[in-house]
Amino acid sequence: xxxxxxxxxVVRSLVDEGVEFIFGYPGGAVLHIYDALFKSKSIPHILVRxxxxxxxxxxxxxxxxxxxxxxxxxxxxxxTNAITGVATAYMDSIPMVVLSGQVATxxxxxxxxxxxxxxxxxxxxxxxxxxxxxxxxxxxxxKKAFHLASTGRPGPVVIDIPKDLTKPDxxxxxxxxxxxxxxxxxxxxxxxxxxxxxxxRLLLGARRPIIYAGGxxxxxxxxxxxxxxxxxxxxxxxxxxMGLGSFPASxxxxxxxxxxxxxxxxxxxxxxSDVILAIGVRFxxxxxxxxxxxxxxxxxxxxxxxPASISKTVPADLPIVGEVSTILTEMLKQxxxxxxxxxSIVEKNSLxxxxxxxxxxxxxxxxWSDRRYPESEHIMPQQVIECLYRVTHGDAFVTSDVGQHQMxxxxxxxxxxxxxxxxxxxxxxxxxxxxxAMGVQLAFPDQTVVCVTGEGSIQMNIQELSTCTQYNxxxxxxxxRNNYLGMVRQWQDMQYEGRHAMSTYEDSLPDFTKLVSxxxxxxxxxxxxxxxxxxxxxxxxxxxxxxxxxxxxxPAEHVYPMHVAPNGAMxxxxxxxxxxx
Amino acid sequence: xRRIVSVLLENESGALSRVVGLFSQRGYNIETLNVAPTExxxxxxxxxxxxxxxxxxxxxxxxxxxxVDVVKLVDLTEGSHLERDLMLVKIRTGAEQREEIKRTxxxxxxxxxxxxxxxxxxxxxxxxxKLDSFISAIGYxxxxxxARSGVAGISRGDKILSV
Ligand SMILES: Cc1ncc(C[n+]2csc(CCOP(=O)(O)OP(=O)(O)O)c2C)c(N)n1
Ligand SMILES: [Mg+2]
Numbered sequence: 001x002x003x004x005x006x007x008x009x010v011v012r013s014l015v016d017e018g019v020e021f022i023f024g025y026p027g028g029a030v031l032h033i034y035d036a037l038f039k040s041k042s043i044p045h046i047l048v049r050x051x052x053x054x055x056x057x058x059x060x061x062x063x064x065x066x067x068x069x070x071x072x073x074x075x076x077x078x079x080t081n082a083i084t085g086v087a088t089a090y091m092d093s094i095p096m097v098v099l100s101g102q103v104a105t106x107x108x109x110x111x112x113x114x115x116x117x118x119x120x121x122x123x124x125x126x127x128x129x130x131x132x133x134x135x136x137x138x139x140x141x142x143k144k145a146f147h148l149a150s151t152g153r154p155g156p157v158v159i160d161i162p163k164d165l166t167k168p169d170x171x172x173x174x175x176x177x178x179x180x181x182x183x184x185x186x187x188x189x190x191x192x193x194x195x196x197x198x199x200x201r202l203l204l205g206a207r208r209p210i211i212y213a214g215g216x217x218x219x220x221x222x223x224x225x226x227x228x229x230x231x232x233x234x235x236x237x238x239x240x241x242m243g244l245g246s247f248p249a250s251x252x253x254x255x256x257x258x259x260x261x262x263x264x265x266x267x268x269x270x271x272x273s274d275v276i277l278a279i280g281v282r283f284x285x286x287x288x289x290x291x292x293x294x295x296x297x298x299x300x301x302x303x304x305x306x307p308a309s310i311s312k313t314v315p316a317d318l319p320i321v322g323e324v325s326t327i328l329t330e331m332l333k334q335x336x337x338x339x340x341x342x343x344s345i346v347e348k349n350s351l352x353x354x355x356x357x358x359x360x361x362x363x364x365x366x367x368w369s370d371r372r373y374p375e376s377e378h379i380m381p382q383q384v385i386e387c388l389y390r391v392t393h394g395d396a397f398v399t400s401d402v403g404q405h406q407m408x409x410x411x412x413x414x415x416x417x418x419x420x421x422x423x424x425x426x427x428x429x430x431x432x433x434x435x436x437a438m439g440v441q442l443a444f445p446d447q448t449v450v451c452v453t454g455e456g457s458i459q460m461n462i463q464e465l466s467t468c469t470q471y472n473x474x475x476x477x478x479x480x481r482n483n484y485l486g487m488v489r490q491w492q493d494m495q496y497e498g499r500h501a502m503s504t505y506e507d508s509l510p511d512f513t514k515l516v517s518x519x520x521x522x523x524x525x526x527x528x529x530x531x532x533x534x535x536x537x538x539x540x541x542x543x544x545x546x547x548x549x550x551x552x553x554x555p556a557e558h559v560y561p562m563h564v565a566p567n568g569a570m571x572x573x574x575x576x577x578x579x580x581x
Numbered sequence: 582x583r584r585i586v587s588v589l590l591e592n593e594s595g596a597l598s599r600v601v602g603l604f605s606q607r608g609y610n611i612e613t614l615n616v617a618p619t620e621x622x623x624x625x626x627x628x629x630x631x632x633x634x635x636x637x638x639x640x641x642x643x644x645x646x647x648x649v650d651v652v653k654l655v656d657l658t659e660g661s662h663l664e665r666d667l668m669l670v671k672i673r674t675g676a677e678q679r680e681e682i683k684r685t686x687x688x689x690x691x692x693x694x695x696x697x698x699x700x701x702x703x704x705x706x707x708x709x710x711k712l713d714s715f716i717s718a719i720g721y722x723x724x725x726x727x728a729r730s731g732v733a734g735i736s737r738g739d740k741i742l743s744v
Contacts, residue, residue: 119595124606128649131595148649183744184591184652308643311636 004174006135007036007166010099013142015042016176019070021061021442022046023054027074028114029101032166034072046442046471049463051078053435055085056461059094060436063422064397065443066221068095068149075101075163076114080121084429086156087125091426092242093219095154097145098122102131104164118160127155135165136172143180152187153306154219188305191322191330199277199301199318200334206275208297208354209235212258215242215425216280216304220324223247223418226279229332232339234351236358238266240281241410242425249394249414255358256367259287260563261407264365264573264581267561269358270295271571278302280324283314284426293569303327365561365575367411374576378554379529381405381480385412388450388478391536396448396476397422397440401433401457404486407559409452431460434477438464441473448540450476455509456485465519468546476539477548479512482555490558494574512550521546583612584638585657585664585734587742588627588645592618596650600627603648609633609641613666613709613731624652624744630709630732655742657734664734668712669694670703670719671726678722689715700725708732 004012010033014022022045026034037045048054051073058069069089073082079100089096103112119129128148130141138161145157203209217226223246230237230253237247238258247254256263258270270276276298281287288294294314302309302316303324310319320327362369373382385408388396398413399422400406406423415421422440424432437451458479468475480486488503513523522545524535532551539547564572564580573581590596597616604611609631616627631641638656645651657664674682679701686693686703689711695702705715709732716724736742 120598123595123599123602129595182649185649306647308640308647310643312640315636 001173001175003171005032005036005166005168005171006138007032007168008040009135009138009172009174010142010161010166011036011040011042012174013139013176014070015040017142017146019043020067022070022072023048023058023061023439024072025051025054025074025078027078027101029075029103029163030072030078030099030166032163032168033099033101033161035168045072046438046467048435048467050461051081052084052431053438053461053464053467055082055096055098056088056429056432056435057439057442058096059085059089059432060399060422060439061443062089062094062096062439063436064419064440066419068097068146068154069439071096071098073098073100074114075103075118076116079116079118083121083125084431086122086158088424088427088429088432089156090125090127092215092424093154094156095149096156097142097149098156098158100158100160102160102162105162106164108162118158122158125156126158127153129158129160131160132162132165135170138165139174139176140180143177144182147180147182148185152185188307188322189326191303191320191327193330195318195320196327196330197334199320200331200338202275202299202301202318203233203277203335204338207350208272208274209233209277209351210255210269210273210275211235211237211277211279212240212270212281213237213243213246213279214240214281216324217243217246218280218418220280220305222280222324222328225325225328225332227251229328229335232332232335235277236269236355238262238270240284240287240425241423243281244410244421245415245418248416250416257410259284260289261411261559261561262287263367263411264561264575265358265361267563267570267573268361268581270298271569272357273298276300278316279328280304282309282312285313288314289563289565289568289570289572293567295570365581368414372560373557376554376557379526379532379551381408381482381553381557382412383529384478384480384532384551384553385409385452387533387536388452389413391533391540392448392450396420396450397437397444399423399433399437399440399449399451401451401453401460402428402430402487403454403457404482404490404557404559405452405454405457405480408480430457433457434461434464434475437475438467438471438473441475442471448476450478452478452480454486455479455481455483455505455512462515465516465521465546469520472544473546474542474544475546477546479548479550480553481512481550482553482557483509484555486555487559493558512548516546516548521548523548523550526551582634582638583630583632583658585628585630585662585732586642586645586654587657587734588629588654589619589652589742589744590616590625590627591650591652592623592625593650596625597627599648599650600645603644604631607640607644609637613729615731615733621744628731628733652744653742655736657736660740661737662734663737664708664732665706666709666712666732667730668705668715669728670705670716670724672701672703672719673699673723673725674701675699682719682722685715685718689718691715
């Protein structure tokens with residue numbers, strides 16, 4: 001049997017796991033591993049400029065490819081810098097394996113130089129974590145970590161490795177386990193047949209049904225099945241922020257996003273529905289508004305792989321726990337059989353009234369049926385996203401940061417495919433967009449990757465422009481510059497009588513075009529609507545350059561619709577600064 | 582409602598802190614906590630009592646089950662079960678009180694497990710209620726220190742919590 005050192009085993013295990021990229025940053029506790037990686041030349045390593053960016057880049061890679069992202073950081077500050085990215089991945093159930101160095105075993109607990117209890121610090125934001133005790137456990141631990149990160153409800157897994165276990169001069173017999181079994185871990189697979197049968201009957205009897213589909217559909221690779229199911233029963237479909245792309249936006253059955261900044265027709269249809277088919281969603285507070293007023297007339301069928309998601313906030317009438325793909329497959333099979341059997345009893349047009357009502361809502365206030373934002377002397381942020389959609393033919397990978405620009409991107413970029421909309425939905429992490437885009441671009445070097453950002457968010461990880469230079473990542477960065485922490489300002493306008501506490505920068509913003517050119521990239525300023533489309537087209541035609549578009553947009557614009565809070569229901573929305581639903 | 586949840590836990594470092602952390606992280610309370618290795622050295626048995634409505638208890642058991650270190654768990658209060666808490670009480674006693682203390686201990690079927698010139702250590706085993714009543718009953722004496730194990734529990738009959 002082959003004999004390897006601890007650090008060689010780390011690298012070989014990652015190779016045998018099929019890892020394509022490592023995102024990381026070196027330091028004392030991981031130098032043995034970096035040396036082994038250097039010598040083996042087996043896996044490309046992306047050197048970020050801040051460990052937070054390593055986790056976001058690995059996260060972006062994972063969201064775009066469905067494969068776990070891999071991070072390597074040193075102990076202490078390296079590990080703690082990575083934490084925000086781990087929490088971001090945890091909240092959105094993204095598969096990730098984080099290898100953190102640790103001080104040598106004999107120093108643990110002594111407040112040694114760069115010692116942080118990474119297992120303790122990361123505990124509430126990981127699916128699981130390991131601290132390796134013996135070098136010979138390295139391969140099996142890595143195997144377990146990938147297994148846990150990528151199966152069931154995915155999530156980040158931390159492996160903490162004390163430095164002494166990676167010594168180059170101590171060798172161990174190496175073999176990488178092909179499978180792994182954990183006696184306490186059996187993620188649900190097939191849904192309960194009886195429950196699926198009941199669900200099918202409920203669906204066929206529905207007169208005001210809606211499908212509420214989220215990130216779980218994308219994570220479970222079930223977008224095609226969702227589409228087939230929705231078409232089979234002709235139900236309207238709404239997506240959560242995390243679910244965008246799981247159902248094609250161009251479909252006439254698509255009602256857009258739901259929730260706090262969801263589409264009028266989506267929120268109205270949810271509120272007035274009689275049956276909700278909830279798939280891979282978690283009834284997040286940004287969706288439901290006041291839980292006690294949530295969809296009063298609806299019976300809820302909830303499909304999820306995580307039993308703890310069922311009835312956590314909103315009670316489910318008919319829970320089905322298991323893999324979305326196997327459950328939808330079975331549902332479709334039964335639906336088709338049932339449909340054939342009862343076709344004579346149920347009128348074909350049983351949903352006509354419902355669709356008529358939805359068309360009325362769409363016409364009244366649908367974001368896509370008419371221009372719904374005010375005229376202005378400024379470029380409107382919505383116009384920028386509409387333009388971006390046209391210029392990229394709706395086919396780009398779009399990452400975003402957090403704020404108004406994120407919501408405008410979610411509302412106005414009409415996603416056709418899964419895994420293309422990449423944003424921090426659960427944690428809402430400013431600074432996510434740029435590093436996440438790096439991960440996506442590395443996975444898909446020939447595709448167009450756009451980061452939609454704001455002047456606040458981009459500065460949270462702006463240093464990554466240097467990483468983009470090093471690895472020639474031709475990202476397109478669309479900066480919706482409203483000169484405010486816009487989303488904060490919006491809340492201050494609406495709830496604090498317009499007192500803008502700390503939501504502006506008082507003329508301290510950098511000249512972004514100069515800044516990006518200092519990093520070796522290209523930047524354009526856009527101030528006039530007349531220039532927008534031409535410059536954007538030019539930027540996107542430059543296939544091998546990173547181009548930063550610094551676009552001045554209306555600083556006073558708000559994101560609408562917006563749920564009325566507190567105490568509002570799904571159908572209580574502000575539709576503009578003066579109009580309520 | 583009060584619940585007793587028994588958990589078979591991987592006997593590994595960090596496992597206990599994941600369970601305890603889960604409770605504080607999600608705002609659940611722990612009334613008592615008892616943990617020790619089982620006959621299988623790779624497993625610990627952890628028993629905790631908590632108070633919550635049905636919805637909270639359902640979430641607690643689901644969230645516990647999600648922890649990779651949790652091998653199995655049972656809500657003992659769902660069925661017929663036995664629960665025991667062990668208490669050691671250090672009592673100051675003058676010569677004139679000794680007889681009365683001894684009588685009280687007998688009523689509670691406890692034992693005096695250590696005797697000093699002015700000190701008794703009493704051991705009582707039973708449900709939490711019984712231990713509480715003992716403390717009230719002994720109120721006439723000076724209680725110096727109380728140590729309780731927390732509830733350990735097991736279901737009656739042939740229902741078994743094992744791997
Ligand atoms: C790391 C972090 N800190 C603070 C916040 C709170 N927050 C949410 S949106 C926002 C403003 C974002 O400003 P900008 O990036 O310019 O986007 P805009 O809303 O103006 O489009 C802030 C501060 C956050 N989401 N993340
Ligand atoms: Mg801004």
